[in-house]
Amino acid sequence: MSSNNMTSRLFLVGALLVAGGGLAFVAMSDMGENLVYYWEPTQLMEAGEDAYGAQIRLAGLVETDSLVWDEPSQTVKLVVVDANEVKVPVIAHGAPPQMLREGIGVVVEGTYTQAGIFEADQLLVKHSNEYKAPEEGATADELYQTLEQDFKTN
Numbered sequence: 575m576s577s578n579n580m581t582s583r584l585f586l587v588g589a590l591l592v593a594g595g596g597l598a599f600v601a602m603s604d605m606g607e608n609l610v611y612y613w614e615p616t617q618l619m620e621a622g623e624d625a626y627g628a629q630i631r632l633a634g635l636v637e638t639d640s641l642v643w644d645e646p647s648q649t650v651k652l653v654v655v656d657a658n659e660v661k662v663p664v665i666a667h668g669a670p671p672q673m674l675r676e677g678i679g680v681v682v683e684g685t686y687t688q689a690g691i692f693e694a695d696q697l698l699v700k701h702s703n704e705y706k707a708p709e710e711g712a713t714a715d716e717l718y719q720t721l722e723q724d725f726k727t728n
Contacts, residue, residue, distance in 0.1 A: 615660040618686060625686045632692055633681045633700075637661060641676050650697065654680060662686075666694035673699045 612631045613621070632654055640653035650666045664682050674680070679700030684693045 612681070614656040614658075615654055615662045616656050616658045618662060618692075619660055626688050627685055629683070629685060630692075631681055631683045632662060632664070632686075633679070634662070636674070636676050636678055636680055638676045641674070643670060650674070652680075654682065654692070662692050663690065664692045664694055664697075666697045668697075670697060671699045 612633050613625075615632065615634055618625050618630065618632060634654040634656045637653040637655040640651075642651040643649075644651075648668055650664075650668075650670045652664050652666075653661050654664055655661045664684075666682065666684075674697070681698045681700060682692060682694040683696040683698075685695075686692050
């Protein structure tokens, strides 16, 4: 056996051992404690005391007539509702996604407080992958107005 073949085989064995060790470490670590699950409002309410303080991703629709954007405080208030009509009030700080509006699917990541309010650290909008080109001659201001009209100002 040549020295070059032996070096290649040793390198391959070493690489496999390192990869296997890394995989074993990940499998044995407490990764379950760091997982964030998607819950719907019904599941959140069913969890009872276990829901308080846990890092959760809450998914549902923005309820009609619930979206309030307070620009001076950079606060968004909304209600997330699911198919069972279970509602969860949500508050998020920071500028909302431009596509946020009532009736659209959202995923909010954060914690549910004992006060019954979901405090979101992150607010994501679910949307289709369909692209619709703006009408010919539409200005940027006209495009933004279609988004702004969906917000109620506090």
